[in-house]
Amino acid sequence: MATKPTFTSVDQADLDFLGREPIPAKYYHDADWYERERQAIFLRSWIEIGHVCELPQPGSFIRRELEFAGVSLLIVRGRDGEIRAFHNVCTHRGTQLTDQAEGRTSTFSCPYHRWTFGLDGALLSAPDFERFFTTKADCALPRVALDTCAGLIFVNLGADPVPLRDWLGELADELETLPVARATRFSEYVYDIAANWKLTYDNFQENYHLRFIHPRTGEATFSSENPFGYPVRYQFFGPHRTQTIWTNPEPRIAPLQRVAMGKAMIAAARRGLAGGPNGREYFALFPNFFILGTVAPHFSHVVYPLGPQRSRGVIRIYWEGDDADASERFAREYVMAMARDVHAEDRAVIEAGQRGLASGALKHIHFQTQEALCRHLIGAVRDAVAAHEAAAGTAG
């Protein structure tokens, strides 16, 4: 059989604008640098925290803890259908209104003195309110900027942020083509990791490690032609970036994997989800969000910082519609379990990297051509910190 090459490596010349120099190691463990990132990036960037399918009807709400900010948010669908974000904090004396993770309600009532707020955040009633020295209008729940793209919910803790779609630029329209824009259900798994958010995130934007860390679960990716399973293209959009994943013409696939993937593809085709324009694109939105355009698994992965050397990863596999039949349920269960098997393999080696960096033994680390997305991330982080500190006059 004729063997036609299907893989052409990305050329370093196309990536030289990112530089070739080693990267200071302190960015991945230093507590002072982490605080500067927190101020410059996480407290004023659009951060993905959920999906509109979690708020199916007026009164639906979810609570989200943003540990990097020490903030608890209520994300609420109002009577008018609009989704809003509020601080989960009573304006009387600060009591958190609810510890429920999600639910449906018509009001939020503080357990302390029964101040009661509407779905739009307005203070509706407060016992013996005449004795206070303020107005109800001044006691609405503090609001946080929220917007959606492709069904994904983003919040921004900054004052007066740029609109989400401006921030996403031309990627906004691309994201809208993904199945996630039509998702109604998801599978989710969560992990905590003793590692910096960038060190964690970087693991998932380079394929150099695949053959060493995923020798079994990554088999479908490997071939003699492209032994590392490198992508065929990288693109850069301001602080965001994408890669186009390679399609292995002769993947090695386990017997029941073939059955499950076959059923997943049949279901996707039946739902009109297969063959989208971004079905081989892997989107990395600054600072900490990924989504893979494939239909099975169609997963998002967010790495939330918990501290300079601690993070939490949330992985969701999005689906459109309820399980139509047992075959679709089986396929979704297999696809979730398979993706989890792969993700489980990365954590230990990332933590080993963190311990090495935290020892202070290294002044610098190194990125090769095919780790260009990692190099781009630290560049975007440094740019964001510099811009914020210049604007605030606090450059340090």
Added chain:
Amino acid sequence: MTMILPEDFADLEPFVADWTPATSAERAARRSAASATALAAFHDAMAPRLDAALVWLDARPLADLDPAGRNLLGLCLMLAHVALAVETQGQDEPRHALQREVMRITRTPADP
């Protein structure tokens, strides 16, 4: 008499007690707790029956399955996890189980 499994699948009845946890997280935990011998025995019995089981189940609305049908579906969903242990991880499965433990499954469409 209440059937444990649909008649055509009665030979799988010995597996029902141990291999039909209620949730995806419990199925993942069941896989991790099983010995290599137990995983192989379940896989060898169930994998050749998966196609027939799904044909039988697909002919019925998921929401209206009787207890025997629900047991059969449970065996199919359990096989999704066990197949990864037997067909993909192989000898790495015990070590891999330790790595998976911290990946907490919080919800799936299959969960009640």
